Amino acid sequence: MVSGAREPVEQPGGPDTPILHVDMDCFFAAVEVADRPELFGIPVVVGGTGSRGVVAACSYEARVFGIRSAMPTSRARQLCPQAVFLSGRYSRYEQVSEEFRGVLMAYTPLVETISLDEAFLDVSGCRRLFGDGPEIARRLRSEIRSVTGLEACIGVARTKFLAKLGSRAAKPRFSRSGVRTGPGVVVVEPDGELDFLHPMSVGALWGVGPATLGSLRKIGVETVGDLARVPLASLVGALGPAAGHQLHELAWARDPRRVEPFLPPKSIGHEETYATDITDRTVLDREFVRLSDAVAQRLSAAALACRTVTIKVRNTGFETVSRSETVPDPLVGGHAISAVAKRLAAQVEMGDGVRLAGVSASHFLPANIAGTQLSFDLAPTQREGGVTRDPGGVKIAAAVAAIRQRFGNRAVGAASLVSPEGLAMKRRGDTQWGPSEETWTD
């Protein structure tokens, strides 16, 4: 190749609009309405129904009353006492999410799942089969509707960032006076990107939280257009080099990120808000065993081992403490993870009581490749050959997984979790948004 005669720099997927962002409308609430048609047209709120719950999702009818996700449920009840409050069925949402993903995967394997109800697609390779980006978006919407009975909004653009803003612009509008249908699909044409982007509030940009928003307002930036006109050097001065450069690029609609279909998770965790504060150290340790066990199960399903364990403890005064430890040898199984979690928990003051506890695992390695460093058994015991029989609890973890697969999750577990009612197990999505009314006691 003659030097200087460079190939044009390729944008992700090509020069036009091959990136789709698909976002289901009010997903959890919409699943409930689809399963129970009598809820149609009335305000529905899904989340923690107890005194400490938060709203996970709400229907547009509920949003008209000012209810938003992440709002305390108690506030939502004040805003709209007549709404139907549901504690949510996580496994059902996972099921519907699988159907949703199935529709997307039928078009292209280049699907990057962001959450149960949100995904990016790169359709540059399948346009000859199914039509251009906007055409595929329209087909996807109607197929999602016929397969799941739910509505989705889709943004179509040249980049992920613009597609995401597009899907938001495609959503229905709601105000005190009611809900108005949105366009459903919004296409951001390559020559109209800045006209679309610049009038928006800077808060719409990725990475602009309350702190950054404050710093930007201080230098007179309200819209993305304002931001684009700030010289890069001043932006770097106000926000630091990383954020400064990134926001400058985004403000000029430059976003090099590709759709990553196989992005592995960076961490796997569980946390739980308790109906009554935990004041007993033994009880807290037991909670860490339970949460660790649930984390280990998900790791084992993904055939992963982890090297870092992080715990989170929030006390009655809403102070949240996180502690983490990275160990030299990969951890497999609830026993190994809870040992680290409990060691970390011992360093945390419980204060007047613990309101929330969480465990997460990160720093993953494939479980089969990492292996386990065996060690001598140096404690003076009579064990055969002086070798610990099950270092790291690897065999225990494998046996527990096999028993659970055959007889169900509650068939076997840590002794400390046994109660007269059986095994206290943590299930995914369990009291995710705070304990529900039924379990809440004074």
Added chain:
Amino acid sequence: MRFRCERDALLESLTAASRAASTRSGLSASFGGVRIETRGDRAHLAGTDMELSIQTVVPIQSSSEGVAVIPGKLAVDIVRAFDEGVVNVETGDDNAVFSCGRSEFTVRLFAIDDFPALPHRDGGSVTIAARSLGDALGQVVRAASTDESKPLLTGVLLAEQAGGLRVVATDSYRLAVRDLPGTNVLSEGNKVLVPARALGELQRILATVSDGQDLTFWLGSTEVTFEIGTVVLTARLLSGDFPEYQRLIPPSYPNQMIVAKTAILDAMRRMKLLIKDNTTPVRISLREEGAVLNVISPDVGHAREDVDAKYSGTEMNVAFNPNYLIDGIEAIPTDDIILETIDSTKPATIRPSQDEDFQYLLMPVRVS
């Protein structure tokens, strides 16, 4: 205090003493200091962190005697940066001036009163060959633990064994045992546990000694002292019982591989190109025709190498932490090494092809 000294001699002395001066945070600042006392034509240097003390002597031309505590690491860096030649040192109440040629550094001194008391030698002494102890430490200290939460394993066991000296260390993943027959330093049945850090420093000092040089060994009730030429190293003994390591050593091994040390080390060096962290094991297939080494590194790739070896036993696969394996192989002084195994989850041993004075046990990594 005011003296002149050859730069190289001062640097060597200062470096040795400052290695005992702790830089651990939380301790008084003067722990990082090196104490210098001049008496006649000698400067006596000392560094200590209470557990380990190193004292050295260097010839000087003194014009005024005195004592000072200088910041150890900084003084080493300054003297090392000087050109060869004569270094002048002069201390006042608060500062020391180091000058050499046209360079001059003035540094703040530490308070003399804050410097910890230096240990006194007590107990009886024995003289042994410095070189052989140095070699033994080089083979064994590497197997000691650096994990402060297992204090006993951070020690190296020195024990009387059949009239000689046995040196042992383990971090619970590997175990190194070296016998020095005829090196009679401990009375029958006697044993002491010495911090591996101290013996690591002793090993550095011994690495430079010439053949035939002697080392004097003093055993007190709470401390052990080694004197080599002008260097005196004192370590506080660890208390507690070292694990019963003998029962970890299998009586026999069904499988034996003999391989050239350089061949397997070279192969391991190449394998390590694919190893990103310490948890990626090297998998070894032991076959009649020789050994096959494999490293599978997630997201990076796969390396494989055939190594010529003589093998007797059943064909098997076993995996090891590559660094632990390399540590063991490097500790072998002979051209050929012997790797003996039982199965993929029991201890393996690496030992020299000729004598029986050294063995290195190694626990495998379990892979599925």
